[in-house]
Amino acid sequence: MIEITDSEICLVELIKRARRDDAGAVVTFLGTVRDDEDCGLEHLEVEAFREAALAELEVIRQEAMSRFALKAAEVVHRTGSLAVGESIVAIVCSAGHREEAFSGCRYIIEQLKRRAPLWKKEISEKGERWVGGA
């Protein structure tokens, strides 16, 4: 299941959804708001092109399911205002064995960063800046 939400991510709920009787491994990835070298980050604003991001994430999820024989893959990305330490993205993959579950989880986060229309703005003591963009 794919979600883009303004609400806090509940990892335990995602793990529950990804569990399968025929899965021997559940791998989770949590991306969190980082204050690089104490640069005084106050919060992060996360923005999505919601419809396009949901569609792209579903394509990525399906690719991971078939490439790595996953039993389930759950992806949740936050939008809105996030404090340092909060979760931005959670990915949970279950598979028969750990190797496929790790590979599937890694594939999804790498492709999400490359392909999903999502943006982050850092608001710090020094001002505001869009990460990697205009």
Place this chain on the structure above:
Amino acid sequence: MRVKVIAFAGFREILGKERELDVKEAATVKELLQVLAAGSPRFREEAFEESGAVRDYVLLMVNRKRIDPQQDLSRALVDGDELAVFPPLAGG
């Protein structure tokens, strides 16, 4: 004809989230970007090189499908098309 423009991140702050524009029949993607630049010096500065070329980091979708900024700027739009304008992606 009428087209919709939606913008995200830094470009949303310049252009606003969404607007509809009347443009000439079969206007191209680049012509639409030029119309936006004519109405916003800041957008012109952020999206175009001095030479008039569209900057490399400007990403575009037409009807939610990514287009190649090097090859598809001459693509003709049709009535009701939606152009999305945004900077490089930074999710996760």
